[in-house]
Amino acid sequence: MTKTSLLTTLLASTFLLISCSGASNESDNSGDTGGATEYEGGDTLTVEEQPGPAIGDRAPVDLSLADADGNSVPVSERTGEKGTILVFTRSVDWCPYCQGQLKLLNDIAEDIGEKGYTIAGVSYDPVASLKAFSNEQDITYTLLSDDGSKLIDAFAIRDPQYADPESRAYGVPYASIFVLDSDGVVRAKSVSSDYKNRPTNDELQLLIESAG
Numbered sequence: 001m002t003k004t005s006l007l008t009t010l011l012a013s014t015f016l017l018i019s020c021s022g023a024s025n026e027s028d029n030s031g032d033t034g035g036a037t038e039y040e041g042g043d044t045l046t047v048e049e050q051p052g053p054a055i056g057d058r059a060p061v062d063l064s065l066a067d068a069d070g071n072s073v074p075v076s077e078r079t080g081e082k083g084t085i086l087v088f089t090r091s092v093d094w095c096p097y098c099q100g101q102l103k104l105l106n107d108i109a110e111d112i113g114e115k116g117y118t119i120a121g122v123s124y125d126p127v128a129s130l131k132a133f134s135n136e137q138d139i140t141y142t143l144l145s146d147d148g149s150k151l152i153d154a155f156a157i158r159d160p161q162y163a164d165p166e167s168r169a170y171g172v173p174y175a176s177i178f179v180l181d182s183d184g185v186v187r188a189k190s191v192s193s194d195y196k197n198r199p200t201n202d203e204l205q206l207l208i209e210s211a212g
Helices: 003-014 096-114 127-137 147-154 201-210
Strands: 016-020 036-040 064-067 072-074 083-088 117-123 142-145 175-181 186-192
Touching: 064 127, 064 147, 083 096, 096 117, 096 127, 096 175, 096 201, 127 142, 175 201, 186 201
Parallel strands: 083 117, 117 142
Antiparallel strands: 016 036, 064 072, 064 142, 083 175, 175 186
C-alpha cells in the first residue's frame, strides 16, 4: 500500500462525520438544512473497499456537464493548476445533508483555490435547481448538473438501494469526494456508504493534503 493510500484509508476509517439535524431517513429528506453537527462514527470502509475509480487510476472526466449558468464543457477542463475536487451529492433540492455540506464548503473554497484546486459539486439536479441553490446560498464554487447520472455511472458510484425509476432518489450517487490531479488521476477519495455521513471541512483539507 502506498503512503497516500494508507493515509487516505486511515482518514476514511476515522472521519468525524457531518450530519444535518433535518432528516433521519430517506422519507424525511424534504426539510430545511437544519444545523450542522459533528459526531463520531459512521463508515468503516477502507479506501480499497470504497466504490469508484481507484487511487492512481484516471477518472472518467472527459464527459461534459453543464454548470449553474448552463455552460457545458468537459469536466477535465475545469481543473485548477493542481487539480479538481469533485464532490458528489444526492440533490440540492431535497437532501438537507447535501445542502448543509455544500454550504459549508463555501467556508474553505477560497483556501482550496489558493492551493491550486478547483471545487465542483456534482448532482443529478437540473441546471435551474443548481442556479437557484447557488444564488440563494451564495455558493462561490462550481455546481455541475449530471443529467441522467452519466458521470455518476461512469464513476460507478450510483447508490444501488434506489432501484425504482419512480423514486426521486433514482440515480443518486454515494456521497463521495474525489481529489484529482490536473491530469484527472485520482490521488485521494472518500466514499460514504451512509448518505447522512459527510467529511467535515477539516477532514476534507486532510484528504487534500494526503493527495500530495
